[in-house]
Amino acid sequence: MSRFKVTKTIDFCYGHRLLDYNGKCANLHGHNGLLEVDVTSDGLDELGMVVDFNRIRDVVKVWVDANLDHKMLLWRRDPVVPGLQALNEPLFLLDVNPTAENICKLVYDQAQRDGLPVSEVRLWETPTGQASYAGE
Numbered sequence: 001m002s003r004f005k006v007t008k009t010i011d012f013c014y015g016h017r018l019l020d021y022n023g024k025c026a027n028l029h030g031h032n033g034l035l036e037v038d039v040t041s042d043g044l045d046e047l048g049m050v051v052d053f054n055r056i057r058d059v060v061k062v063w064v065d066a067n068l069d070h071k072m073l074l075w076r077r078d079p080v081v082p083g084l085q086a087l088n089e090p091l092f093l094l095d096v097n098p099t100a101e102n103i104c105k106l107v108y109d110q111a112q113r114d115g116l117p118v119s120e121v122r123l124w125e126t127p128t129g130q131a132s133y134a135g136e
Contacts, residue, residue, distance in 0.1 A: 003040050005119070006049070008056040010035040012069040016098040019075050028072070028080070034124040035064065035107060039117060051116070059116040060107065073098040100131035108133045 015030040
């Protein structure tokens with residue numbers, strides 16, 4: 001079966017650290033992340049599109065810019081959270097370790113809630129390291 005797919009890339013900057021991790025990523029550090037957001041379809045709309053790229057931007061990029069860009073993404077139970085909150089540092093708290101995989105799922109789930117039928121989200125955390133989440 002033939003399928004159509006469009007991909008929108010979205011860049012953002014963020015910091016995080018991984019709890020219970022034995023390595024450098026256990027320390028607070030930052031990334032220049034690049035999201036790739038896919039939407040697939042068996043057919044095209046009346047304009048010949050899977051979805052307008054602007055719709056992906058309006059749903060995903062707007063949410064990422066408001067919630068993740070230039071913020072520390074931390075596990076809610078991270079012991080540095082109260083100190084950073086006391087300093088009014090911009091945080092986004094997750095119920096899981098803020099791995100690249102979990103960030104992909106976060107963005108995927110948010111896009112779905114906002115009515116965008118994404119099929120996969122990939123996050124390039126570094127130029128050579130990528131994670132993805134494709135849903136159920």
